[in-house]
Amino acid sequence: MTPRQNRHRDRAGRGIPEATVARLPVYLRALTGLQERGVATVSSEELAAAAGVNSAKLRKDLSHLGSYGTRGVGYEVEYLVYQISRELGLTQDWVVAIIGVGNLGRALAGYGGFASRGFRVAGLLDADDAIVGQEIAGMTVQHTDRLEDIIATHGVSIAVIATPASAAQGVCDRVVAAGVTSVLNFAPVVLSVPDGVDVRKVDLSIELQILAFHEQRKAGGPDGLAPLAAGDAPPGTSQYVETVEA
């Protein structure tokens, strides 16, 4: 029974690899940059350089969308912008709600990258009465009591969670129950959601920790400079231990 566990998503869908999807927005940004500079056509080599990827990878990525290049010439910038936008679903508007208007929520509310790509912020919500009613980026902060109301009224399909970690799962449950099927989570917790709901996570602290790892590696590794062997300090012998018997 259950020969394979591929029930979590259609997986094959129409067949664009996840890794490719993650790069399409990068290509799109590079292309709009070229567009603004008046460039009409671009080769895979040039575009790949602008996007910071290998040119063969770029071509294979684009080939998943169809054959939109001209051999010997390259890709027409405007055409490619349209095709990628369409594939990503940016030719239609997406309605977003931002929950949690702390420092981060405020930054998100004022972020220009949302509106410019077809994302419309339908509401800023917070549970703190001291914040509710404030005017942020041209919008009035509303109380989270109205969450379900706002989601239904504006047809919100994407929720951005910028609450403290302790509130995130509760908010997530509510937005999912209200019909939201995509969540962008900035709270430092692992959200659990039912099948069919997509969650993406952005975690500032994790990125820094990854950098710290590589930084340490460059400096000689955790054992490189310190006179400790790998696998040093068995339990009960070092200063960090408190609850272990001696």
Next chain:
Amino acid sequence: MTPRQNRHRDRAGRGIPEATVARLPVYLRALTGLQERGVATVSSEELAAAAGVNSAKLRKDLSHLGSYGTRGVGYEVEYLVYQISRELGLTQDWVVAIIGVGNLGRALAGYGGFASRGFRVAGLLDADDAIVGQEIAGMTVQHTDRLEDIIATHGVSIAVIATPASAAQGVCDRVVAAGVTSVLNFAPVVLSVPDGVDVRKVDLSIELQILAFHEQRKAGGPDGLAPLAAGDAPPGTSQYVETVEA
């Protein structure tokens, strides 16, 4: 010549896969949560659930750090916290400078996740005279003129770039020239850096676009509901085209 192009990084290093490194901070957070609740030992199954991963993957990840579990029992929480912290380089302090004190920079300056993991913010810098001198999160914003000075004086090794896109590459060049070897970039541009410098990128807009793609897929795909065939609209026939000859 150049039989393989693996000069960009030591790659093998001491051999912890990149995917594992990216998950260690997640495990660490789950572990400190358990620690605060007074849990002394945890099985791979429990910890994996808390971190949102497969238990076999968790065990394999931890096995790269060494054999720190006890069969039949599990892992000692406190010991594991220490080992992961050490591997990630969090047992030492990292000095960070935040460049760009707009909405996002402000949010970062006030973000608790930095200080709690051994990241010390040595300076907030901005090029705007209207912002320089302001007090943010207990620190006085300084002018970017002093960038090199501050990096040298405080021994900054990680730069966080939260400037507008147009300023990011310039700032990046300066911090790298001043000796910084790790950069966390929030600006929506592809930074180019010399070999030996690590760049990690956080892009809010890209995450949203990826969500939009999946959301559209759930709703029937770009061609699912619309009556367009895949490969529709050859050049010169649709309304978006302006520069193509008819």
Next chain:
DNA sequence: GTGACTTTGTGCGCGTGTTCACAAAGGCTT
């Protein structure tokens, strides 16, 4: 001390993603 039980650590097969290298295809020159 012995046996049953629990949980780790890992060998192995599979799928995904990346890169090289080249044939196919189109434009441009003469």
Next chain:
DNA sequence: AAGCCTTTGTGAACACGCGCACAAAGTCAC
């Protein structure tokens, strides 16, 4: 119109990561 040159699109090899499934290893009960 023919051949050269540029660039795409892709086949094939390779590298990487994931997850199953199981043997090894340790604990706990009696």
